[in-house]
Amino acid sequence: MPRPSSRLVFFPEGTTKAHRRGRVGMALVLGVTALMLVWPVQAWIPLRPLVLGLPASFAWVIGWLFVIFGALIALYRSEDH
DSSP states (O other): OOOOSSSSSSSSSOOOOOHHHHHHHHHHHHHHHHHHHHHHHHHOOOOSEETTTTEEEHHHHHHHHHHHHHHHHHHHHHOOO
């Protein structure tokens, strides 16, 4: 029986470059989104009092949810079925 490896493996052997590129891109989108939603970064963005009738901070969060949704759709479409 092979001994389990003690190192962290992000992509197993045989993973294609396109698959890696999609996963790394998704990780970058999620990282940027997480940074844009935390208080110190969100406070730097100048926002109007109302955006489409919503408070600016709420509209900011909803906008980033749409970004994540679009990234998830792109990742799903890039997968081999």
